[in-house]
């Protein structure tokens with residue numbers, strides 16, 4: 288299958304999942320995750336109309352942002368080290384992985400405006416990234432108080448050992464709690480290659496889809 292065919296196949300499946308959920312596909316943002324993929328593939332996707340790209344490693348993301356110029360919205364979706372945070376803020380328009388106060392402080396700015404998601408850990412393993420659900424509201428308050436950060440909503444990666452639909456239903460409940468505090472923070476970043484239909488059914492607004500569109504990721508050291 289060609290890139291074009293995989294992309295239109297995913298778009299068709301997004302439209303179908305939206306229809307089943309009684310939702311307007313126009314309210315969904317498809318972020319194509321291009322980590323480990325070459326710049327040429329991003330250019331090919333641009334030619335097919337994609338404007339939102341997701342990356343998870345700072346060095347690689349910066350090289351791609353430098354090479355591709357202005358006509359792209361960059362989404363940083365990976366775990367973010369505090370000491371890299373300011374550099375990521377310089378090119379990323381949206382950061383999906385804000386999960387602790389030290390990152391909020393590092394990203395705050397009087398000059399730049401950055402859209403952020405509060406990443407929630409839906410597992411019991413702290414190494415998976417994301418704030419523990421019990422600490423979500425304090426993190427939300429810190430983001431709301433930080434200059435230069437616009438809270439868009441919540442983000443999560445589903446656990447490996449739970450039905451994605453169930454995990455995304457829990458995420459939706461947490462999104463509702465966040466909206467009680469910050470009505471504008473109504474976005475939900477959820478849904479990957481294997482589970483985006485379930486995420487759409489549970490209210491996802493930002494789908495982060497890689498391999499279903501790009502094909503397998505090339506190995507990289």
Ligand SMILES: *Cc1c(COP(=O)(O)O)cnc(C)c1O
Nearest residue numbers: 320343364479480495496497498
């Ligand atoms: C790699 C990645 C994705 C995309 O995963 P696929 O299974 O390739 O669709 C989505 N979200 C995050 C945080 C990722 O690191």
